[in-house]
Amino acid sequence: MVHATAAIVSQGDEIVLGQTLDTNSRALAGRLMDLGIVPVEHVSLPDDEAAIAACFARLSSSVDLILCTGGLGPTADDLTRAALARAMGRPLVEDARSLERIRAWFAGRGREMPEINRVQAMLPEGAAAIDNDHGTAPGIAARLGRADVFCLPGPPAELRPMVERFVAPVLRPPAGRTVRTGVVHTIGLGESDLASRLKNSPRGDLMERTRMPLVGTTASGGVVSARVRYEGPEPAERAGAIVAGLVAHVRDLAGAYAFASEGAPHESxxxxxxxxxxxxxxxxxxxxxxxxxxxxxxxxxxxxxxxxxxxxxxxxxxxxxxxxxxxxxxxxxxxxxxxxxxxxxxxxxxxxxxxxxxxxxxxxxxxxxxxxxxxxxxxxxxxxxxxxxxxxxxxxxxxxxxxxxxxxxxxxxxxxxxxxxxxxxxxxxxxxxxxxxxxxxxxxxxx
Missing domain, CATH: 3.90.950.20 (CinA-like)
Known part of the structure; x- marks a missing residue:
């Protein structure tokens, strides 16, 4: 199974309603790009079992990889486990090893596990638990349709170590495809001004969507950024050099307004x-x-x-x-x-x-x-x-x-x-x- 495309699902009313900033999706997308796997869709869902299950079912026929964050806590509004089981058509079963790890987590802090946390040891039949060394919520790994599915807890301090230890090592990006990115940040320029400079570059229209690397612009809080992405067959070192050369050219076009580029020690x-x-x-x-x-x-x-x-x-x-x-x-x-x-x-x-x-x-x-x-x-x-x-x-x-x-x-x-x-x-x-x-x-x- 090759993981060429991915979808990232963020689950929770607090995210859909804007009460919590979803930083996990950005971190996961960046990590996937580093690996050469292209995220093609981001989805935010409320605490609704049917909606989450329907989303899993839909995505499982269109992408190779689904990463889901949130909804693995012990309360009634944590519905990811049940939704995944529903999408798979399987019952939830208790994982004895996960239950013991949760009990040990509480014992290590001088507490007895509350009965409410027992539900965190449940996972769809046929799925596998992913160890969580920093909290009580195990992750879940499963197969659904054409997609490998990884459900992970929402707290970044738990999610990110689990991604690095258990998820990233088993991902299989397409052979012969390299993805590299770069960015130039500017202050004082409007997005249209920067775009005009990019379109009228001595090298031609850098924003033409048929070009590779691709160049686009984003704006946030007065900072306008030019983002560069290479996706193709070049070896990693060559692809990195191509992106670095274009980033340098974009910075020249922006002139004094450019204050940083990605990877610089002083990016903000x-x-x-x-x-x-x-x-x-x-x-x-x-x-x-x-x-x-x-x-x-x-x-x-x-x-x-x-x-x-x-x-x-x-x-x-x-x-x-x-x-x-x-x-x-x-x-x-x-x-x-x-x-x-x-x-x-x-x-x-x-x-x-x-x-x-x-x-x-x-x-x-x-x-x-x-x-x-x-x-x-x-x-x-x-x-x-x-x-x-x-x-x-x-x-x-x-x-x-x-x-x-x-x-x-x-x-x-x-x-x-x-x-x-x-x-x-x-x-x-x-x-x-x-x-x-x-x-x-x-x-x-x-x-």
């Missing part, structure tokens, strides 16, 4: 910025209003950030903009009847950045101030209006400080996340020598 935008600062021996601080610490959190999520990240200030209230960031009161309140720029302005963003940089003794500073919504809009400044300031060496930033106005879309969360990433994008462009490069959602001042 915050990590790429931190590494660039580290190489320059420079430091960074932040001053945040509407993002309320989100920018600093993104930076602090990167291991080793403390090498360059000194910290920052959250100046949500105007008083703290004055006291902590050094913004002059006249910027916020005006004097002599003159209308001030206000807290949501380029003047305020620049004062926050330059003040934070000077007071914290950093090489660079980023600031964010804006209207995240849903309220707070004023004439000329609708919800989503955000100003981002950057202060740095005068040899890079003319005058040592500058700002940009952005029109962010979406709800409050989206505005804040886009603002934080755009701030990092501004710093990235400055660090690679393009501080004036125009960015996605950047708008010009009116009047």
């Amino acid at each position: 935008l915050p990590a790429a910025v931190i590494e660039a600062l580290r190489r320059r021996g420079e430091t960074l601080v932040v001053a945040e209003s509407c993002t309320a610490g989100l920018l600093g959190s993104m930076i602090g999520d990167v291991p080793g950030a403390s090498v360059v990240f000194l910290g920052g200030v959250i100046t949500y209230h105007n008083r703290l903009k004055v006291e902590l960031a050094g913004v002059e009161a006249g910027v916020l309140e005006g004097s002599g009847g003159a209308r001030p720029p206000g807290a949501v302005s380029g003047a305020c963003a620049e004062a926050m950045a330059s003040g934070a940089r000077a007071r914290c003794g950093a090489g660079w500073a980023l600031s964010v101030t804006g209207i995240a919504g849903p309220g707070g809009a004023v004439e000329g400044k609708p919800v989503g209006t955000v100003y981002i300031g950057i202060a740095g060496p005068t040899g890079v930033i003319a005058g040592g400080v500058s700002s940009r106005r952005f029109a962010m879309g979406g709800d409050r969360r989206a505005v804040r996340e886009w603002s934080a990433r755009s701030a990092l994008g501004m710093l990235w462009l400055a660090l690679v020598g393009e501080p004036a490069a125009r960015m996605l959602r950047q708008v010009d001042e009116v009047g």
Whole structure:
């Protein structure tokens, strides 16, 4: 049996309703691609035995491999076991070895196995149990139609070791077919802009669907990525070289907006910025209003950030903009009847950045101030209006400080996340020598 195609099934009301993010499907798809097995379908199903059984039956006639996650717990809404048995036309039977392992798992923690967990030792007649060394739910391996079926528990800490130890070693990708992938991440470019660059490449239309490798684009939270996939007869080393060469070309097309490619040690935008600062021996601080610490959190999520990240200030209230960031009161309140720029302005963003940089003794500073919504809009400044300031060496930033106005879309969360990433994008462009490069959602001042 050759596993040329696969389907990934994620089971659970919480996934269908969006209450839980399905990270398992992404991890499984990536692992299959590494092995040369192409996932052709992803399915999310509710806790409905009939629907799950019908899905198993349908997929078993169209793919060679089915990987199912979730629904193997001990409660009434864990229905994968029963659904698979229904699809196979077999009864559920108790697996004595699995039952003993579950009892031992509880005994090892000084507890007696609750009777409710006994159901986890049940599996369809003719199926085999897959050991779970990190939890109480054994997996299930079975044959259904033309497909090999592997049902695995949902918690990633249980699923991933089981895949590596028991599933991956028995998979049989097609001989003579290699699959290799690559990706280039960009910030500040729109998806249509990046697509235009790819279509008008000196090598021809890279997005033409008859080409190999295939190239496509995806967008998420301000980051637009070009994804490269080779699938063909070339040996793994040659296929990898083909993908690497095309990734390098795509990165050249994206120019300064490209901040990372797959396999790079610093693949995320915050990590790429931190590494660039580290190489320059420079430091960074932040001053945040509407993002309320989100920018600093993104930076602090990167291991080793403390090498360059000194910290920052959250100046949500105007008083703290004055006291902590050094913004002059006249910027916020005006004097002599003159209308001030206000807290949501380029003047305020620049004062926050330059003040934070000077007071914290950093090489660079980023600031964010804006209207995240849903309220707070004023004439000329609708919800989503955000100003981002950057202060740095005068040899890079003319005058040592500058700002940009952005029109962010979406709800409050989206505005804040886009603002934080755009701030990092501004710093990235400055660090690679393009501080004036125009960015996605950047708008010009009116009047």
